[in-house]
Amino acid sequence: MDQHVTQLKPVLKKEKTRLLLLDKAAQMFSQRGYQSTSLKDIAAEAGMKAGSLYYHFASKEALMIEVLDKSMQLISDTVGGEIEKLDDDFSFEEGLHAYIFGHLTAILKHSDYTTTTIRNNGQVPEAVHKAVRVKREHYEQQWRKLMRQGKEEGAIRADLDETLLRLMILGASNWSSVWFKSDGHSIEDLAREYTSVFLKGCK
Amino acid sequence: MDQHVTQLKPVLKKEKTRLLLLDKAAQMFSQRGYQSTSLKDIAAEAGMKAGSLYYHFASKEALMIEVLDKSMQLISDTVGGEIEKLDDDFSFEEGLHAYIFGHLTAILKHSDYTTTTIRNNGQVPEAVHKAVRVKREHYEQQWRKLMRQGKEEGAIRADLDETLLRLMILGASNWSSVWFKSDGHSIEDLAREYTSVFLKGCK
DNA sequence: ATTAGAATCTAATGATGATTAGAAAAAAAT
DNA sequence: ATTTTTTTCTAATCATCATTAGATTCTAAT
Numbered sequence: 001m002d003q004h005v006t007q008l009k010p011v012l013k014k015e016k017t018r019l020l021l022l023d024k025a026a027q028m029f030s031q032r033g034y035q036s037t038s039l040k041d042i043a044a045e046a047g048m049k050a051g052s053l054y055y056h057f058a059s060k061e062a063l064m065i066e067v068l069d070k071s072m073q074l075i076s077d078t079v080g081g082e083i084e085k086l087d088d089d090f091s092f093e094e095g096l097h098a099y100i101f102g103h104l105t106a107i108l109k110h111s112d113y114t115t116t117t118i119r120n121n122g123q124v125p126e127a128v129h130k131a132v133r134v135k136r137e138h139y140e141q142q143w144r145k146l147m148r149q150g151k152e153e154g155a156i157r158a159d160l161d162e163t164l165l166r167l168m169i170l171g172a173s174n175w176s177s178v179w180f181k182s183d184g185h186s187i188e189d190l191a192r193e194y195t196s197v198f199l200k201g202c203k
Numbered sequence: 204m205d206q207h208v209t210q211l212k213p214v215l216k217k218e219k220t221r222l223l224l225l226d227k228a229a230q231m232f233s234q235r236g237y238q239s240t241s242l243k244d245i246a247a248e249a250g251m252k253a254g255s256l257y258y259h260f261a262s263k264e265a266l267m268i269e270v271l272d273k274s275m276q277l278i279s280d281t282v283g284g285e286i287e288k289l290d291d292d293f294s295f296e297e298g299l300h301a302y303i304f305g306h307l308t309a310i311l312k313h314s315d316y317t318t319t320t321i322r323n324n325g326q327v328p329e330a331v332h333k334a335v336r337v338k339r340e341h342y343e344q345q346w347r348k349l350m351r352q353g354k355e356e357g358a359i360r361a362d363l364d365e366t367l368l369r370l371m372i373l374g375a376s377n378w379s380s381v382w383f384k385s386d387g388h389s390i391e392d393l394a395r396e397y398t399s400v401f402l403k404g405c406k
Numbered sequence: 407a408t409t410a411g412a413a414t415c416t417a418a419t420g421a422t423g424a425t426t427a428g429a430a431a432a433a434a435a436t
Numbered sequence: 437a438t439t440t441t442t443t444t445c446t447a448a449t450c451a452t453c454a455t456t457a458g459a460t461t462c463t464a465a466t
Contacts, residue, residue, distance in 0.1 A: 013463090014412080033326030035238035038453060051456080052414045060454065119322070121381065123236035156405045164388070164396050165405055171378025172371040178324065179370055193367050201404040202359045202368055217442080241423060254426080255444045263424065 018056050021046050023112065026067045030115035034064055034124050064116075064124060065131045071113035072135040078106035079142065092155040093199060095146050096169075100198075101191035103173050108180050108187055115177045143170070155199075169198055221259050224249050226315065229270045233318035237267055237327050267319075267327060268334045274316035275338040281309035282345065295358040296402060298349050299372075303401075304394035306376050311383050311390055318380050346373070358402075372401055 024045040028037040039060055040050040057063045079102030086094055107114045117132075143166050150156035156165060172194060180190075227248040231240040242263055243253040260266045282305030289297055310317045350369050353359035359368060375397060383393075 017413085033236060033238060033323075035236060036326050039455090040453075048413090049415055050454080051416075054455070055413060119324070119326075120236075121322070123239050123322075123326075150405070160400070160405055161388075161396060164393070165400065167378060167382055168375040168397065168400060171375040171381075173374070174378060175370065175374025178374075185364075185367070190367070193364060194371065197363070197368065197371060197404070198400065199404045199406065201400070201402045202353070202363055203402065220443085242425090243423075251443095252445055253424080254446075257425070258443060 014056075017046070021053065021056055021063070022066060022070065025063050026071070026112040026116055029064065029067060030112045030119060034120050039063075061125055061128060064120075065128050067113060067116050068120075068124075068128065068132045069135060071110070071117040072132060072139060074110045074113055075103060075106040076135065076139045076142075078102045078109075079139075092146070092150040092153045093195075095149065096198065097191060097195040099143065099146055100169065100173060100194050101187070103170070104176060104187050104191050104194070107173060107177050108182075108190075111177050111180075118174050118177060165198070169194075217259075220249070224256065224259055224266070225269055225273065228266050229274070229315040229319055232267065232270055233315045233322060237323050242266075264328055264331055267323075268331050270316060270319055271323075271327075271331065271335045272338060274313070274320040275335060275342060277313045277316055278306060278309040279338065279342045279345075281305045281312075282342075295349070295353040295356045296398075298352065299401065300394060300398040302346065302349055303372065303376060303397050304390070306373070307379060307390050307394050307397070310376060310380050311385075314380055314383075321377050321380060368401070372397075 021042065025037075025042045028042055028045065038050070039053050042063075043050045043053050053063070057066070079099055082098040082102035082105075083090075083095070086098055090098070144162075147156065147162040147166050150165075151158070151162055156162060176190065185193075224245065228240075228245045231245055231248065241253070242256050245266075246253045246256050256266070260269070282302055285301040285305035285308075286293075286298070289301055293301070346369050347365075350359065350365035353368075354361075354365055359365060379393065388396075
């Protein structure tokens with residue numbers, strides 16, 4: 001009823017541990033996978049005991065769902081942010097670069113979260129999949145739109161399957177989370193090279 | 204000492220169950236991941252009890268090692284087979300198509316094995332990784348050679364990082380195991396499109 | 407200081423799972 | 437038919453783990 005002023009600080013504190021737990025969970029899920037990660041491990045990383053997790057999350061499954069959900073949100077937001085920087089009437093070339101740069105940025109900057117998404121595709125309870133599907137499909141839809149634009153502009157040749165092209169680009173991008181080391185290429189470099197290869201090939 | 208004639212049949216029978224177990228293990232590892240798959244599950248699929256597995260394999264880890272080893276062998280052999288079909292002095296273009304076609308064929312035809320490799324990157328005991336590294340590195344070396352050829356022929360432009368290109372191609376190819384349905388594109392189609400995009404871009 | 411609520415801990419429960427030793431059954435050899 | 441060898445099963449061990457209930461500590465407001 002009257003939780004206006006009173007709850008300001010406590011809520012903040014609670015939210016902080018939630019976030020910490022979420023981060024640690026993402027980190028461990030991405031490194032070892034869903035099943036190999038125990039709640040004890042996650043709790044320990046956050047400086048607490050396994051049982052205490054249940055004050056913040058209803059179950060291991062619920063924890064995973066939040067990690068995956070946040071992961072999709074991060075990717076979606078990052079790409080969205082790049083698109084907004086463009087003119088309203090951006091070309092396919094510009095759009096493609098923005099999408100690739102945004103996707104790579106999200107994948108590589110928040111790799112704990114995003115790698116969790118990529119790695120744990122099959123090893124997660126059905127309920128988890130279901131819970132994340134909407135966001136995933138929405139993001140896919142954005143990419144489809146970009147491909148349609150490319151086709152209409154003639155930037156993608158007519159006989160090239162745009163679904164295939166999209167999956168190639170996403171595959172190449174996602175794979176970067178497997179090998180990327182922050183001491184090598186910059187994300188900007190990566191995005192530029194990827195975009196140019198997909199636009200013009202390796203020649 | 205004298206096991207010439209006598210062991211012919213028994214060895215064959217034993218080998219058969221070993222292979223069956225290996226297949227079932229690959230299937231389940233690829234679908235649910237290493238940790239989520241119990242020996243009980245694998246044994247049940249092969250019509251036996253968990254304990255009996257130990258007559259054929261020393262441990263769950265050993266089983267996984269064999270699956271991953273076979274997976275790398277399959278990919279390596281399939282690509283090797285495609286290369287042998289070419290003239291000795293094949294061009295980069297021809298080589299690239301053969302590599303991509305071979306890789307995709309292996310990935311998609313033996314997806315139980317190969318998906319296991321791709322999916323379980325992080326979630327497997329260190330010992331397993333170590334055991335498979337040699338074969339993996341050897342295969343990578345083949346790809347590196349092809350890229351070098353491309354550079355020398357001038358088929359890959361000088362300012363394009365050949366490591367990056369290789370990783371893009373492998374990423375795009377590996378990702379196909381996530382979405383490929385045998386009722387859509389043929390593997391031949393896929394390989395042709397992939398090759399053409401990497402050579403000439405989407406335009 | 408006292409107290410209500412928030413946050414964490416302890417200790418138990420019930421499952422599941424890899425692994426093993428020895429019994430049993432199946433197949434092959436004598 | 438009997439013995440050997442191969443293969444599978446049974447039953448137990450030991451470990452780990454998600455989850456829970458109740459006790460405990462911590463925090464912040466009175």
